[in-house]
Amino acid sequence: xxxxxxxxxxxxxxxxxxSLDRVYFALQRRWHPDRFVAKPAAERAKASAEAAALNDAYxxxxxxxxxxxYFAELNGVELPGDGRTIDDPELLMEAMxxxxxxxxxxxxxxxxxxxxxxRDDMESSLSGLGSLFLRDDxxxxxxxxxxxxxxxxxxxxxxxxxxxxxRSRA
Amino acid sequence: MTLLEIHEPGETPLPHAGEGSLAVGIDLGTTNSxxxxxxxxxxxxxxxxxxxxxxxxxxxxxxxxxVLVGDEARLVMAQEPRNVVASVKRLMGRGAADLxxxxxxxxxxxxxxxxxxxxxxxxxxxxxxSPVEISAEILKALxxxxxxxxxxxxERAVITVPAYFDDAARTATRDAARVAGxxxxxxxxxxxxxxxxxxxxxxxxxLYAVYDLGGGxxxxxxxxxxxxxxxxxxxxxxxxxGGDDFDRAIAxxxxxxxxxxxxxxxxxxxxxxxxxxxxxxxxxxxxxxxQTSGRLEIAGVPSFHALGRxxxxxxxxxxxxxxxxxxxxxxxDADIKPADVxxxxxxxxxxxxxxxxxKVAGMIxxxxxxxxxxxEVVALGAALQAESLTGGGDTLLLDVTPxxxxxETMGGIVEKVVPRNTPIPVQLAxxxxxxxxxxTAMAIHVxxxxxxxxxxxxxxxxxxxxxxxPMTAGAARIRVSFAVDADGLLTVSAEExxxxxxxxxxxxxxxxLSHDDMADMLYDSLDNAEADMxxxxxxxxxxxxxxxxxxxxxxxAKDGALLNAEERAAIDAGRASLEGAMAGxxxxxxxxxxxxxxxxxxxFAERRMDRGxxxxxxxxxxxxxxxxxxx
Numbered sequence: 001x002x003x004x005x006x007x008x009x010x011x012x013x014x015x016x017x018x019s020l021d022r023v024y025f026a027l028q029r030r031w032h033p034d035r036f037v038a039k040p041a042a043e044r045a046k047a048s049a050e051a052a053a054l055n056d057a058y059x060x061x062x063x064x065x066x067x068x069x070y071f072a073e074l075n076g077v078e079l080p081g082d083g084r085t086i087d088d089p090e091l092l093m094e095a096m097x098x099x100x101x102x103x104x105x106x107x108x109x110x111x112x113x114x115x116x117x118x119r120d121d122m123e124s125s126l127s128g129l130g131s132l133f134l135r136d137d138x139x140x141x142x143x144x145x146x147x148x149x150x151x152x153x154x155x156x157x158x159x160x161x162x163x164x165x166x167r168s169r170a
Numbered sequence: 171m172t173l174l175e176i177h178e179p180g181e182t183p184l185p186h187a188g189e190g191s192l193a194v195g196i197d198l199g200t201t202n203s204x205x206x207x208x209x210x211x212x213x214x215x216x217x218x219x220x221x222x223x224x225x226x227x228x229x230x231x232x233x234x235x236x237v238l239v240g241d242e243a244r245l246v247m248a249q250e251p252r253n254v255v256a257s258v259k260r261l262m263g264r265g266a267a268d269l270x271x272x273x274x275x276x277x278x279x280x281x282x283x284x285x286x287x288x289x290x291x292x293x294x295x296x297x298x299x300s301p302v303e304i305s306a307e308i309l310k311a312l313x314x315x316x317x318x319x320x321x322x323x324x325e326r327a328v329i330t331v332p333a334y335f336d337d338a339a340r341t342a343t344r345d346a347a348r349v350a351g352x353x354x355x356x357x358x359x360x361x362x363x364x365x366x367x368x369x370x371x372x373x374x375x376x377l378y379a380v381y382d383l384g385g386g387x388x389x390x391x392x393x394x395x396x397x398x399x400x401x402x403x404x405x406x407x408x409x410x411x412g413g414d415d416f417d418r419a420i421a422x423x424x425x426x427x428x429x430x431x432x433x434x435x436x437x438x439x440x441x442x443x444x445x446x447x448x449x450x451x452x453x454x455x456x457x458x459x460x461q462t463s464g465r466l467e468i469a470g471v472p473s474f475h476a477l478g479r480x481x482x483x484x485x486x487x488x489x490x491x492x493x494x495x496x497x498x499x500x501x502x503d504a505d506i507k508p509a510d511v512x513x514x515x516x517x518x519x520x521x522x523x524x525x526x527x528x529k530v531a532g533m534i535x536x537x538x539x540x541x542x543x544x545x546e547v548v549a550l551g552a553a554l555q556a557e558s559l560t561g562g563g564d565t566l567l568l569d570v571t572p573x574x575x576x577x578e579t580m581g582g583i584v585e586k587v588v589p590r591n592t593p594i595p596v597q598l599a600x601x602x603x604x605x606x607x608x609x610t611a612m613a614i615h616v617x618x619x620x621x622x623x624x625x626x627x628x629x630x631x632x633x634x635x636x637x638x639x640p641m642t643a644g645a646a647r648i649r650v651s652f653a654v655d656a657d658g659l660l661t662v663s664a665e666e667x668x669x670x671x672x673x674x675x676x677x678x679x680x681x682x683l684s685h686d687d688m689a690d691m692l693y694d695s696l697d698n699a700e701a702d703m704x705x706x707x708x709x710x711x712x713x714x715x716x717x718x719x720x721x722x723x724x725x726x727a728k729d730g731a732l733l734n735a736e737e738r739a740a741i742d743a744g745r746a747s748l749e750g751a752m753a754g755x756x757x758x759x760x761x762x763x764x765x766x767x768x769x770x771x772x773x774f775a776e777r778r779m780d781r782g783x784x785x786x787x788x789x790x791x792x793x794x795x796x797x798x799x800x801x
Binding site for chain 1: 356396397498559560566592
C-alpha cells in the first residue's frame with residue numbers, strides 16, 4: 001500500500017496540510033499502541049506496525065519536498081539516494097557559489113537574506129513541478145528535484161550558520 | 171453451541187483489566203520523585219502522612235541494615251554519607267565512557283561495569299550496586315506509598331523519562347520498574363506528560379513549548395495541541411544539566427572560600443555531600459530573597475558563607491544560556507518562530523529560579539505558565555496517561571525520537587536511518603552492501619546521536635550478520651531495519667535479500683543490564699523479600715509473647731493466691747524462659763516457650779475462670795440465670 005492510499009488520500013503532488021493532519025490524527029486514534037495496552041500481543045503487534053506505517057506515510061507526505069520526491073518515485077522517476085554526489089554540472093556550479101556566499105556572510109541579516117532566497121527558489125520550483133508531471137517530463141522532474149534537494153540542504157546549512165553567529169555574538 | 175476460545179500460545183487475556191490493581195503515574199526524578207493517580211480525568215499527587223507529595227530521590231543503605239528511601243534516607247546522610255546515594259538518575263544506563271559528563275558532580279565511588287555490560291556501579295554501603303537497583307528502591311517506596319494511600323495493590327505504572335534520555339537510559343528505567351515489581355504501561359517523556367497535565371486542564375489549542383529544568387536533566391519540547399491530540403513536533407535537551415550543577419557551583423565556591431581562609435580541609439566524599447546539601451538550601455532560599463548565608467562545618471571546623479542573588483545568577487548564567495541555545499535549536503528544527511509559540515510551560519524545581527523565569531519569558535516573548543506546581547506537573551500528566559491507557563481515554567499522545575539512530579559505515583561514518591524528531595512508533599529500513607568480494611559476514615554497529623562520526627555518538631549495540639552468500643563486492647543487499655516502539659525503545663534486525671534465503675538477526679540493545687545482572691537483581695529482591703518476611707514474623711511473635719506476658723502478670727497480681735508455691739515457681743520459670751527467648755532472634759523458640767508457658771498456666775487460668783463464673787452466678791435466681799443465658 002502506498003503512503004497516499006494508507007492515509008486514504010488521492011495520490012497528488014499538492015496536499016492541504018490541514019486535511020493531511022486530520023486523517024492522520026483520526027487513523028492514529030484508531031491504531032496508536034496506547035489504544036492497545038490491554039490487548040493480546042498479536043493485536044498489539046499489528047497496531048504497532050500499523051501506527052509505524054502511518055507515521056512513515058505522514059512524515060513522507062507532510063514535507064512538500066519529500067512528498068514530491070515520493071510522488072516522483074511512484075511515477076517512475078529514479079533519483080539517486082539522498083546525499084549522493086551531484087551529477088548535474090550546472091547545479092554543481094550553483095551550489096559551490098552559494099556555499100561560498102554563505103561562508104562569507106558575516107552577519108545574521110546576510111545569512112537570513114541567503115536563506116530567504118533559497119526558500120523563494122524552493123517555493124517557485126515546487127509550484128512549477130505540477131506542470132512537469134502533467135507533461136510527464138521525467139528528466140526535467142529529476143533535475144528539478146535534485147536542485148530542490150540541494151536547496152533544502154543549503155537552507156539547513158544557513159540555519160546552522162545563523163545559530164553559530166548568534167552564539168558567538170551572545 | 172458455544173465455541174471455546176483458544177488463545178495464542180503464551181497469551182492470556184487480562185483477567186479483569188482496570189479492576190483491583192490500579193495504574194499510577196510516576197515521575198522518577200533526579201532530585202525528587204512523585205507518584206500520582208487520576209480518576210475521571212482528575213489527577214492528584216499522593217501524599218505521605220505529613221502531606222508531602224515529593225519523595226527525595228535519595229536511597230540509604232544504613233549500617234544497621236535495611237534500605238531507606240526519601241526523607242529518612244536523607245537523615246542518614248549526616249552520619250553515614252558513604253551509605254547514601256542521591257541523583258542516581260544521572261547514572262542510569264551510563265557506561266564508564268560517559269563519566270566525564272558527571273565527573274565531579276556526583277560524590278561517589280564509581281566502578282566501571284564488568285563483563286557483558288558497561289553500566290557503571292556505585293560502591294555504596296560496602297557493596298557495588300547498579301543505578302538500576304538503586305532506582306528500583308525509589309520505585310518500591312513510591313509503590314508502597316501509593317498502595318497505602320489507595321488501599322489497593324498497585325502493579326502498573328506510567329513512568330516518565332527525560333525526552334532526551336537515550337535508549338540505554340530508557341531501558342535501564344524499564345528494568346528498574348521490573349525489579350520493583352511494576353509493569354510499565356508506557357514510558358512517557360516528561361515534557362509531554364507536563365503538557366498533558368496542562369492541556370486537559372485548559373483545553374488549550376495551538377503551539378506550546380515545555381521548558382523542563384530538573385535536578386539533573388534539561389528538556390525542551392515543542393508541541394501542537396489540537397482537540398485532545400498532543401503532537402510533539404520537536405524535542406531537544408541535555409541529560410547532564412540541571413539544578414545539581416547549580417548546587418555544585420555554590421559548594422565549590424564555599425570550599426574555595428574556606429581554602430582562602432587557610433582552612434586545610436580534607437575534601438572527601440562526606441565533606442562534599444555536606445557542602446552540596448547546604449548549597450541546595452542556599453539556592454532554594456535565593457528564589458525568594460536577594461541574600462542568604464550558610465554555616466558549613468567540615469571535620470568539626472565551621473565557616474560562614476554569604477551569597478547574593480546577583481552573584482549566584484552570574485555563577486549559573488552559562489548553564490541557563492546553554493538551555494536557551496537548546497531551546498532555540500528545537501524551534502529551528504520545527505521551523506517555528508518564538509513568536510508563534512502560544513505559551514511556555516515551566517517544569518522542574520529549577521524553574522523556580524527567577525533568572526530562569528525571566529530568560530525563558532524573554533525568549534518566547536510571553537510570561538511563562540506556572541499554574542501547576544512545577545514539581546508535581548509531570549507526575550500528574552503521567553497519572554492522566556495511566557488512566558487513559560487503562561480506561562480507554564480519548565487523548566492521543568504522538569511523541570518523537572529525541573536523537574537520530576544510525577549505523578556505522580566504512581571509515582567510522584554514521585549513516586542515519588531514523589532521524590531525530592521522527593514520530594514513534596516507527597519502523598525504517600535501509601539497504602547496505604558488502605565492500606569486499608566474497609564477504610560472508612557484516613559487522614553491524616548501532617549508534618545514537620547527531621554527530622557524523624561514530625566516535626562522537628553513543629554506541630548502542632554491535633552484532634554480526636553471518637552467512638551472507640559469497641558474491642562480488644556491492645552485490646549483496648543487506649536490509650537493516652530499525653523499529654522504535656511507543657516507549658522509545660529500539661529493536662534492530664538485519665537480513666540478506668538477494669538470495670531469497672533471508673538470514674535474520676534481531677538485536678535489542680541491552681546496554682542497560684545484562685540478563686545475568688537482571689536475574690541477580692530479581693533474586694536479590696526476592697531474597698530480601700524473604701528476609702523482610704522473616705523479620706516481620708519475628709516481630710509479630712515478640713509482640714504476641716509480650717502481650718501474653720502482660721496478661722499473665724496482671725492475672726498473677728490479681729489472683730496469685732489461687733496458686734500453690736510449687737505451681738507459682740513453675741510459672742515463674744516458664745515466664746523467665748520466654749523472656750529469654752524473646753531476647754533472641756528465633757521465632758520458633760519464642761513460639762515454643764510461649765506455648766509451654768501457656769500449658770503451665772492453663773490450670774491457673776481454668777481456676778480463675780471457674781472462680782469468675784462462681785462469683786457471677788452466686789446470688790442469682792434461676793430465672794435471672796435463664797434470662798441471662800437468653801441474652
